[in-house]
Amino acid sequence: MNGLRALTAALAACAALVALNGPPAAAVPEKASVTVPAPVPVSAPGVAAAGTDWSVAMTDSTMARFTPSQIGGWSYPVGLYLYGQYLVYQRTHNPKDLAYIKSWVDRFVDSKGAIGQSFNNLDSMLAGRLLVIMRHETGQAKYGTAATKIRNRLATYPRTSDGGFWHSTSDSRAHQLWADGTFMVNPFLVEYGREFNDTAYADDETTKQLVVYGTHLQQPNGLLKHAYDESRTASWANPSTGLAPEYWCRAVGWYGMAAIDVLDNIPANQPRRDRLLAILRNLAAGIEHYQDPATGRWFQVADKGTHSDDWTETSCSSMFTFTLSRAAEQGYIDPHYAAVARRGYQGVLAKVALGTDGRTNLSDISIGTNVGTYAYYIGRTRATNDFHGLGAFLIMNEQLRGTTGSSSPKAGE
DSSP, rough: OOSSSHHHHHHHHHHHHHHHHOOOOOOOOOOOOOOOOOOOOOOSBBBBBOOOOHHHHHHHHHHHHHTTSSSSSSHHHHHHHHHHHHHHHHHHHHHHHHHHHHHTTTBBOOTEEEEEOOOOOOOGTTTTTHHHHHHHHOOOHHHHHHHHHHOOOOOOOOTTSSSSOOSSSSSTTTEEEETTHHHHHHHHHHHHHHHTTTOOOOOHHHHHHHHHHHHHBOOOTTTTTEEEEEEEETTTTTTTOOOOOOOOOHHHHHHHHHHHHTTTSSOTOOOOOOHHHHHHHHHHHHHHHOOOOSOOEESSSSTTTSSTTEEEHHHHHHHHHHHHHHHHHHHHSSSTHHHHHHHHHHHHHEEEEEEEEEEEOOOOOEEEOOOOOOHHHHHEEEEESOHHHHHHOOOOHHHHHTTTTOOBTTOOO
């Protein structure tokens, strides 16, 4: 992380926001979707200002819609969005962006670092990444204390027989590995290791988790099934393999981004690095194969784009685009994937629209989703400005902005 430690300017910008904050909100339940306002009708077609910074437009619009006390409770969708906003801050150094994140985090962490979370599911851990960021940016010990609670929880967190973290300790999730979970915990942990000199554990654990999950979930086509149940008792589990029936695109996207974040942090001689690279290369081939040639995006059920009712989904398209672009840039995969990513980027930008209020909207985002059948995935609500999509968009846009195909879309396109 490259942010400044000084927060004087940021705290000044935050003063008004803090004054608006109410009492801490309850955590959003696992796999719940955060409610966002209905999008403002788009304006008549017209070209947006040349060179529009869509990351700034997206974060400014979101902060205008919600104060830090209104944006939602401790949850992975809000955590994902705010992580994306932090990436924007790292580039622009606009103090209001960091102040907003800090104001949200401070709703849940008291002056001694206590945080009212039990961390009994992986989803609850994603926002822990913001604790590491706040410790890095401010130097305040309370954020490290709160982050360490998650790290220590992993010591007793239940696992499959080969060491994979269960998606949740609840009876309905016991013994299960969901591809989603790889991003919920591993980027937090590998960055925690760097910030708190705990790399020996963090690098070993994160690579182990990604290899265990990849071994169970990845199929010959390169994609990952949504989930695996070691007990074979879940209603969706194949009685022979324990696998879920479908390739849900965002689950695949979570894994790809997690692999990138871990590879970007571990040393070249990490023993599992080559195995993780092999998984990523197979995944990249699968992602390329299933890209929609008409739009550049990817489908909600990734391998069934020829079905008339399947639809291109914006959050996973952003995730795939980021994964391919960053992996090609870092030399993890063949350079030709950069062109695949640029086509994906153009496709996602086509889902950006301007409202009549001048705010930016992002459409066709699947709401929070459990493991299910083809019909279940296809029937999920296609939301506008859902935080799954906003966060993924910001991560993608900070990677690809300025590349070919980043011209401003038309309002309402």
